[in-house]
Every structure is written in structure tokens, then in C-alpha cells.
Amino acid sequence: xxxxxxxxxxxxxxxxxxxxxxxxxxxxxxxxxxxxxxxxxxxxxxxxxxxxxxxxxxxxxxxxxxxxxxxxxxxxxxxxxxxxxxxxxxxxxxxxxxxxxxxxxxxxxxxxxxxxxxxxxxxxxxxxxxxxxxxxxxxxxxxxxxxxxxxxxxxxxxxxxxxxxxxxxxxxxxxxxxxxxxxxxxxxxxxxxxxxxxxxxxxxxxxxxxxxxxxxxxxxxxxxxxxxxxxxxxxxxxxxxxxxxxxxxxxxxxxxxxxxxxxxxxxxxxxxxxxxxxxxxxxxxxxxxxxxxxxxxxxxxxxxxxxxxxxxxxxxxxxxxxxxxx
Amino acid sequence: xxxxxxxxxxxxxxxxxxxxxxxxxxxxxxxxxxxxxxxxxxxxxxxxxxxxxxxxxxxxxxxxxxxxxxxxxxxxxxxxxxxxxxxxxxxxxxxxxxxxxxxxxxxxxxxxxxxxxxxxxxxxxxxxxxxxxxxxxxxxxxxxxxxxxxxxxxxxxxxxxxxxxxxxxxxxxxxxxxxxxxxxxxxxxxxxxxxxxxxxxxxxxxxxxxxxxxxxxxxxxxxxxxxxxxxxxxxxxxxxxxxxxxxxxxxxxxxxxxxxxxxxxxxxxxxxxxxxxxxxxxxxxxxxxxxxxxxxxxxxx
Numbered sequence: 001x002x003x004x005x006x007x008x009x010x011x012x013x014x015x016x017x018x019x020x021x022x023x024x025x026x027x028x029x030x031x032x033x034x035x036x037x038x039x040x041x042x043x044x045x046x047x048x049x050x051x052x053x054x055x056x057x058x059x060x061x062x063x064x065x066x067x068x069x070x071x072x073x074x075x076x077x078x079x080x081x082x083x084x085x086x087x088x089x090x091x092x093x094x095x096x097x098x099x100x101x102x103x104x105x106x107x108x109x110x111x112x113x114x115x116x117x118x119x120x121x122x123x124x125x126x127x128x129x130x131x132x133x134x135x136x137x138x139x140x141x142x143x144x145x146x147x148x149x150x151x152x153x154x155x156x157x158x159x160x161x162x163x164x165x166x167x168x169x170x171x172x173x174x175x176x177x178x179x180x181x182x183x184x185x186x187x188x189x190x191x192x193x194x195x196x197x198x199x200x201x202x203x204x205x206x207x208x209x210x211x212x213x214x215x216x217x218x219x220x221x222x223x224x225x226x227x228x229x230x231x232x233x234x235x236x237x238x239x240x241x242x243x244x245x246x247x248x249x250x251x252x253x254x255x256x257x258x259x260x261x262x263x264x265x266x267x268x269x270x271x272x273x274x275x276x277x278x279x280x281x282x283x284x285x286x287x288x289x290x291x292x293x294x295x296x297x298x299x300x301x302x303x304x305x306x307x308x309x310x311x312x313x314x315x316x317x318x319x320x321x322x323x324x325x326x
Numbered sequence: 327x328x329x330x331x332x333x334x335x336x337x338x339x340x341x342x343x344x345x346x347x348x349x350x351x352x353x354x355x356x357x358x359x360x361x362x363x364x365x366x367x368x369x370x371x372x373x374x375x376x377x378x379x380x381x382x383x384x385x386x387x388x389x390x391x392x393x394x395x396x397x398x399x400x401x402x403x404x405x406x407x408x409x410x411x412x413x414x415x416x417x418x419x420x421x422x423x424x425x426x427x428x429x430x431x432x433x434x435x436x437x438x439x440x441x442x443x444x445x446x447x448x449x450x451x452x453x454x455x456x457x458x459x460x461x462x463x464x465x466x467x468x469x470x471x472x473x474x475x476x477x478x479x480x481x482x483x484x485x486x487x488x489x490x491x492x493x494x495x496x497x498x499x500x501x502x503x504x505x506x507x508x509x510x511x512x513x514x515x516x517x518x519x520x521x522x523x524x525x526x527x528x529x530x531x532x533x534x535x536x537x538x539x540x541x542x543x544x545x546x547x548x549x550x551x552x553x554x555x556x557x558x559x560x561x562x563x564x565x566x567x568x569x570x571x572x573x574x575x576x577x578x579x580x581x582x583x584x585x586x587x588x589x590x591x592x593x594x595x596x597x598x599x600x601x602x603x604x605x606x607x608x609x610x611x612x613x614x615x616x617x618x619x620x621x622x623x624x625x626x627x
Contacts, residue, residue: 037443038455040436041499048474048496049462055473121364129361129368135613136368139375142609144557146575147598150582151378154591162377162394177392199374260466263559270583281468288472289564301469312464319460 059298060084067292083299093300096283097307099189103279104258107194107201111254112247114198115205120235122210134207141203149267152196156181182269185276189265193277196264201257205250212246213239245322252315259308280304382406382596389592405592409600414569414577419601422573425487425562426555429494433551434544436495437502442536444503445510446518456507459500470496471564478565485567493561498551505550509543510536542615549612553605574601 063079087093122130143151156163158180167176182188216239224234240247262281265273273282284304288297305312381389382405384398409415443449444456474493475484483489513536521531562573572580578601581587582594 031449034443034447034449034452037439037447041440041503042455044436044492044495044499045458045462048492049465049470052470052473052477053465055476056469059473059476118367121360121367124357124360125364126357126361129364133364133368133371136372138609138613139606140371142553142606143375143602144559144575144605146557146559146578147378147602148374150578150594150598151374153582154381154595155374155377157591160389160392160394160591165394199371202371256464260468262468266559267579267582270588271579272583281466284468285560289475294472294476297472301466301472305466305469308466316457316460316464320457 056298056301059295060302062295064294065292065296079295083295084303087296087299087303092278092283093303096278096280099276100259100261100279100281100307103189103194103261104255106190107197107258107261108251108254110194110198111201111205111258112251115202115209115250116247118202118206119209119213122206123213137203137207140199141207143200145200145263146267148196148200149264152192152199152264153268153270156192185274188268189277189279193261193265193268196268197258197261200264201254205254208246208250209243212243216242245318249315249318249322252311252318255311256308256315259304259311280307378595378599382592382599384592386592405590405596406600408587408590408593409581409596412581412597414572415574415581415597415600417570418572418574418577421487421566421571422556422562422575422601423604425490425494425573426552428487428491429498429555430548430551432491433495433498433502434548437499437547438506438540438544440499440503441506441510442532445507446515446536456504459503462500463497463504465496467497467558468560471561474561475564484565485571487566487571490562490565490573493565494555494558497554501551501554502547505547506540506543509540513539545612546615549608549615552608556605577601 060083061078061080062076063083064076068075118133122133125133155161158164158178161181163181164176164179167179168174181192220238221234224238229237260281261279262285265277265279265282269277273286278286280300281304284297284300287293287300380396380398383401383403384395384405385400385402386404388395388399440455440459444452478484478486478489478493483492517535517539518531521535522528526534557575558573559575559579563576563579566572566576569580578594578597581597587593
């Protein structure tokens with residue numbers, strides 16, 4: 001607190017001073033006022049973000065791989081790229097990467113396709129139906145990831161789980177009645193976790209895409225209809241170009257979210273995800289905090305950021321581009 | 327999923343009369359079909375929440391039956407009692423409330439000043455600062471927790487609420503600066519100038535003009551920060567170790583993986599419902615604002 005207070009007090013004190021010079025003219029350029037205003041934010045972010053990031057890189061080139069190193073600093077030494085070599089040559093890392101990439105591709109595709117379909121649907125329904133959908137989505141949006149994981153574990157439980165029961169009632173196959181969704185981690189990860197993540201992501205995407213769709217000028221849609229375009233052609237050539245920037249943004253954002261999936265898996269697997277659920281987020285967590293391989297975990301973190309970098313840069317450029325258009 | 331599982335989402339009959347106003351040459355006969363699809367979608371989406379609400383009030387007999395019932399046959403508060411008698415539940419709820427309030431208040435205070443700076447002043451480094459606020463939001467929290475863990479250990483804030491509050495500023499400050507900026511930019515500069523002409527000091531103009539007009543923005547960003555901080559799990563899980571310091575999310579994962587409650591879904595759902603309650607209530611109160619804030623803040627930039 002003290003750091004912030006000491007920075008905020010001068011900010012308040014400097015304001016009146018700036019105003020004295022301002023009395024004469026209307027447009028004033030306080031040349032140090034903005035710096036005083038951003039100082040607290042800069043100081044805090046350097047402390048809680050830049051410093052840890054630097055620390056992360058330092059850690060990645062060290063050998064802090066058990067608690068002993070942490071408590072005996074003299075044992076800590078720099079090992080160069082040895083940590084990277086070790087991680088990159090481990091099968092576990094590549095399996096985790098493969099899982100993460102597959103999972104991300106699956107969930108991003110499903111999210112965007114479904115969000116677009118339901119966004120379009122919301123344009124065709126009566127007002128009361130739209131209100132119903134949006135209300136339902138707002139509730140879903142509010143649910144924390146950990147709660148989502150906990151609820152989905154119950155929905156997909158093999159005794160008393162409602163999904164098993166419904167599948168049994170629909171198919172008539174008693175095998176479904178006690179089906180264990182988590183026994184096969186492929187099913188657990190690519191079906192249950194994917195559904196949980198998708199469920200949590202849809203509210204933002206559907207409401208957002210629907211808002212973007214309302215930006216499409218009605219005259220253009222009507223004109224294209226008059227010119228004989230069918231539904232798909234109208235969508236492809238009139239609607240899509242208008243919503244494209246937002247659609248691209250949503251795709252990038254979904255990628256960024258899904259690539260780091262953690263909470264849902266953690267809650268679905270009751271704090272101890274098995275090997276088959278080890279996506280990169282889970283893997284780096286278990287390496288770092290589970291088995292005290294701090295440096296290994298830092299290496300995985302850096303590799304994870306590098307894997308996401310292309311999309312991150314693309315996303316940031318896109319946001320800045322949209323910002324400039326306003 | 328079929329319509330038969332519809333969790334009692336009552337359509338107010340009065341609204342039905344509102345004309346199908348979105349007539350962009352759309353075939354009217356199709357509207358009822360789309361409405362049905364939309365309602366089905368709403369029902370499927372809402373179902374997990376309905377299930378979370380309905381499970382803890384079921385009686386033990388209902389809970390243990392292999393075939394779940396879609397309506398509770400009786401009303402039982404045993405699951406809620408289990409949660410409330412858990413010695414860590416209430417302290418952890420209090421912890422998360424304190425941490426959230428701390429993170430939101432500090433995030434708003436610090437972020438607001440930054441937002442005023444970028445919205446009202448031109449200065450060297452301004453664009454860099456704005457871009458940094460965007461980039462910073464993209465850094466995966468997971469990759470920061472291990473260094474944060476070391477740093478907080480070194481400065482003696484490990485396992486303390488204040489350490490977590492500081493850590494949460496990583497996502498609250500950039501978000502507040504980024505979102506409030508567009509709110510403040512939209513306040514006409516002429517208003518500040520008029521106040522200055524009328525004899526207000528710079529500080530007075532700020533207090534009387536910018537601050538009141540930014541209140542809606544402060545509320546929207548505050549709600550979003552509140553939700554993020556309240557729902558955050560990874561940082562809290564790593565930076566807080568003792569049971570009486572943890573947050574509600576950490577409590578829930580711990581509670582549902584203990585041998586006693588691991589299969590007690592009634593209590594787990596009661597716990598899940600209780601820890602999401604504050605966020606759900608906020609969403610209900612600020613629904614309209616949150617929905618519009620989404621497109622304003624997250625997209626427009």
C-alpha cells in the first residue's frame with residue numbers, strides 16, 4: 001500500500017499547481033501532469049508484471065529444480081539452455097503441446113461456428129425469445145470456471161449423472177447409464193472439458209457477435225435480396241465483410257483463452273488431473289508447484305508464450321487497427 | 327437434449343404480443359420455428375445452472391438414486407448445512423470478499439488516473455503506454471505465478487491477502503485504463519473548458535466534470551474487475567497456502583476433492599452455488615450495463 005500511497009499523494013497535490021498556469025488560457029498542456037497520473041500504474045505494473053517476467057527468464061536459465069535450491073541460494077547456478085534442451089527433448093512436453101493444440105483447434109472452431117449460428121439466430125427471433133436467450137446467457141457468463149468444472153463433473157458423473165441418464169433414455173442402451181466419461185482421458189478432455197469451456201465461452205461470443213451483426217446495414221441486405229442473392233450469398237458478400245473484424249478478434253481471443261485452459265480441467269479432475277489431461281497449463285503447474293521443478297516450469301511457461309506469440313501479436317495488431325478506425 | 331428437461335423458464339405472456347419488428351423481408355412464418363430453436367438453446371445453456379440450484383435442495387434419497395429426477399420431490403437443507411458448517415467456508419468467503427474489494431478499489435484508483443492521463447493529455451510515450459496496457463492483458467497469468475510466488479516469499483507477503491491483491495493488479499489496472507479511456511474520451515472536452523472558464527480550478531473541473539461523468543464507466547469496469555478477481559483461482563491457489571487464508575474458489579476445489587465430500591454432489595453444488603452467488607447477483611443487477619460494456623470495452627478499444 002505504501003508504494004501506491006506515496007505515489008498518489010503527489011498526483012493530487014500537483015493538480016492545483018498545474019491549474020495556476022492554466023488560469024490564463026483554456027487549453028493547457030501540463031507537461032508533467034500526465035506522467036504523475038500514469039506513475040502509479042507504471043510503478044505497480046513494473047512491480048507485479050515486469051519484474052516477475054524478468055524473474056521468469058532468469059529462472060528458466062537456472063537450475064532451481066527442487067526446494068533445496070530455493071532454500072540454499074548458493075546452490076543456484078546458471079545452466080544456459082540446458083533447461084530448454086531438457087524440456088524440448090522430453091516426450092511429455094510434446095504430448096502436452098499436442099493435446100493443447102488439438103483441444104484449442106477443436107474448441108475455437110466449435111465456439112466460433114456455434115456463436116455465429118446463434119448470433120444469426122438471435123436476429124430472426126421475436127423480441128421475447130431474444131430476451132430469454134440473452135438472460136440465460138448472462139447467467140452462464142457469470143459462472144466462475146472452477147464452478148463450471150465442478151458442475152460439469154456432476155453432470156457427467158457415472159452414478160446419478162444427468163447426461164448419462166439422458167443418453168440412456170434417448171438411446172435405450174443401458175450401457176450409457178453408468179458410462180464413465182473420465183476413464184478414457186481422450187473422451188474426458190475432448191468431450192467433457194471441451195463442452196465445459198465451450199459453455200463458458202458462448203455467452204461472450206454470442207452476445208458480442210449478435211451486437212456486431214446488428215451493425216450490418218439493413219439497406220445493404222435488402223438491396224442484395226432485390227438483386228436476387230440467396231441467403232448464403234447475402235451472408236458471404238454482405239454480412240461477413242461487415243462483421244469480419246470482430247469475428248477475427250473473437251477467434252484470436254478464443255484461441256488465447258483455450259490455449260491456457262486450466263481451471264475447468266482442475267475442477268473436473270478434482271485437483272489432480274491424470275496424465276491424459278495434461279495440457280500445457282496443467283503441465284507447467286504440476287512441474288512447478290507439484291514437483292518443485294521451478295526452472296522447468298519457467299521454461300515451459302516461456303515456450304507456451306512463444307507458441308501463442310503469433311496469435312497474440314496478430315490479436316494486438318487487430319485491436320489497435322480497429323481502435324484507429326473509430 | 328430434449329425440450330422435456332426445460333427448467334421452468336416462464337415466458338411472460340404479455341411480451342408475446344410485441345410485433346415481429348425485425349422485418350428485413352424475413353419470412354414471418356419461419357419466426358415461430360426460430361423462436362423454438364432459440365428457446366431450446368436458452369434451456370440447454372441454462373440447464374447446468376438449473377442443475378446446480380436443484381441438486382442441493384434434493385433429499386438424500388433423490389440424490390442417491392441412479393436415475394436423477396428433474397424436479398425435487400422434497401426440500402432438504404442438509405447440503406447447505408454441510409457447507410455452512412465447514413469450518414473454512416465462511417472465513418474463505420470473507421477472504422475472497424476482502425481480496426476482491428482491495429483489488430477492485432486499488433485497480434480503479436490507479437487505473438482511473440492512468441486513463442485520465444491518456445484520454446486528456448498528449449505526451450511522449452502515450453502511445454507506448456496505451457499499447458502496453460493492451461499487451462499486458464495478454465500475458466498468461468499461469469506463467470507469472472511461479473516468479474510471483476518467489477517474489478512474495480522474499481518480501482514476506484506470501485500467504486497473505488495483500489500479496490494476492492497486489493498480484494491481481496496485474497489484470498485489473500490494464501483493464502481499467504484500457505476501458506475507462508474510451509469512456510473519458512467520450513466526455514466532450516468543451517465541458518472541462520467551460521468549467522475552467524467559469525472559474526473552476528483544474529482539480530475542480532476534474533472533480534465536478536470528469537469524475538461524475540465517468541461514474542457509469544467506473545461501475546462497468548468495477549463490475550468486470552470484481553468478477554475477474556472473485557473468480558480467479560490459479561494465483562490464489564499458489565500464493566495462499568493456509569486454509570484460513572484461502573479464497574472461496576480454492577475452498578471449493580479443496581472441499582470437493584476431500585474423501586468425505588468427493589462424491590457428495592449435493593454439498594458440492596451447494597458450495598458451488600454459494601461461491602458464485604455474489605457474481606450472479608452482480609450480473610443480475612448490472613445486466614444491461616455489462617452487456618453494453620462488453621461491446622464498448624472489449625471490442626471498441
